[in-house]
Amino acid sequence: MNPKVIIFDFDGTIADSLEVLVNISNRLAVQFGYKQTSIDELAQIQNLTSREIIKQSGISIFKVPFLVKKVKAELSSEVKSLSLFPGMKEALIELHGLGNKLVIISSNSKPNIVAFLEHNNLAEIFYYIYSGSTIFGKDKVINRFIRQENIDVDDVIYVGDETRDIESAKKSKVIAIAVSWGFNTKEVLAKQQPDFLIEQPSELIDILKKQEVTAG
Missing domain, CATH: 3.40.50.1000 (HAD superfamily/HAD-like)
Structure with missing residues (x-):
């Protein structure tokens, strides 16, 4: 080969890592100004493209890099459980x-x-x-x-x-x-x-x- x-x-x-990432994302929702995702909503957004998800969430595109950085930091304590x-x-x-x-x-x-x-x-x-x-x-x-x-x-x-x-x-x-x-x-x-x-x-x-x- x-x-x-x-x-x-x-x-x-x-x-x-989906469940862990959703939990972290929901914890950060108020801080970054977007709505939390319920189980029912998660099933729906899995049918959306990444750009559609960001648009639907209501988060400012300028906040996304800071959100990603925060999510990575919080994930560090849970990564071995994935x-x-x-x-x-x-x-x-x-x-x-x-x-x-x-x-x-x-x-x-x-x-x-x-x-x-x-x-x-x-x-x-x-x-x-x-x-x-x-x-x-x-x-x-x-x-x-x-x-x-x-x-x-x-x-x-x-x-x-x-x-x-x-x-x-x-x-x-x-x-x-x-x-x-x-x-x-x-x-x-x-x-x-x-x-x-x-x-x-x-x-x-x-x-x-x-x-x-x-x-x-």
Whole structure:
């Protein structure tokens, strides 16, 4: 199998952090001037794009970076309690074992990500971890990483759980794999037309094998 560079989103793709993030977000609602999210409302907003969610929340776009920073700080005390999605650990280990370079690009903090990976004995298999304000700018981070590492764009795959992940992958002209077990629903992800839409982590290995056959 020809090795690939596989870039993963973190929250909602590797780590099942939705419930914790919603709880933190609700605690910060008054401070940042947006309404709290109920369980019923959560099911509804999972069918919205990231931009639609921000617009509906009523939060000022200028406050979003400060909110993200505060959420990351509060998450630090709970990150080790987060779970991996079923089958994800096995898929990551197999992908790494096949010689692929695994990368994480996330708006979560690097200490949070590293603490989670170390807790789950996965820190050593990741080649690179980028943390920053990437709410709507992951394509710029992806492009910079590709340039810095002198990687052929055809060898890069991006895996994420939100519409903005698919948008970023398309802007960077890399293969976009959307996962249905994270934040956005399968239906709203499908509307963004990712290259692949999967329902379980083991399908990542199947996709790479098909890519190898196609390339051959």
